[in-house]
Amino acid sequence: MKELSASLGEIVNTVGLRGDIKLLPGPDFWWEALDSGVVDVVSDNVRRRITVDHFRARGSTVVIKLAEVSTIDEAEALVGSTLEVSLDEVADEFLPDFLLPCQTMGLRVKLPDGSVLGEVVDLLLGPEQNVLVVEGNDEKYLIPDVSEIVVSVDLEGESMEIDPPRGLLDLRW
Structure with a gap:
């Protein structure tokens, strides 16, 4: 099985002077991922492991204090980066009890007779x-x-x- 990383969202801004960041959650976001305590900050294909100190909801965003970030300048350097977690490294107690979009991408889709319809190439969020x-x-x-x-x-x-x-597969996009 391939290694999967869930993209929790994008760092869109800073909050305060002590280096808090504002995360705009993405489709793979779930709260327990932050409870696990360790996330990766990814920017320009560079992955940096970082520790979540604490977090809170703020409207449609999440304010996060990262242990290794203590100034607004350090936080500003992270704006535009994404937060990710490797699903292989998240303890079972923190894994969601539902499928994340990143887990469905690339799955072969079979019909009841065993024939393969195709592969999941996208997910439309409704x-x-x-x-x-x-x-x-x-x-x-x-x-x-x-x-x-x-x-x-x-x-x-x-x-x-x-x-x-009956009829669902007759509808095409």
């Missing part, structure tokens, strides 16, 4: 449900990411099985 964009057979299919359709997911085998209702 207010009520996400929609998987599956590419295969020179077509793109939009598959709602709901338990009635997505029957099972095998992360080790990098595949998922869907049981689409």
Whole structure:
């Protein structure tokens, strides 16, 4: 199985003079990732391991105090970077009980008869449900990411099985 990193979001600003940062959460964000205490700051393909001291919600953003950042100048240098966590390194107690978008990308999509429909190439985030964009057979299919359709997911085998209702695969994007 390939190593997965979840992008928690983008550092968009600083807060205060003591080096707090403001994170705009991304699709892979979940609170327990910050509880794990260690994240990676990624900028220009350079990854730096850093410790989360504490954090709090602020509107639609998250204010985070990083242990290694103590001045506004150090925090300003991080603006534009992303925060990531390696899912292989996160303790089980902090892993989410739902699939993250980064985990669904690249999965083979199988039908109940065992045939392969294609591969998940994108995820459209919706207010009520996400929609998987599956590419295969020179077509793109939009598959709602709901338990009635997505029957099972095998992360080790990098595949998922869907049981689409009649007519769903006739709709193409």
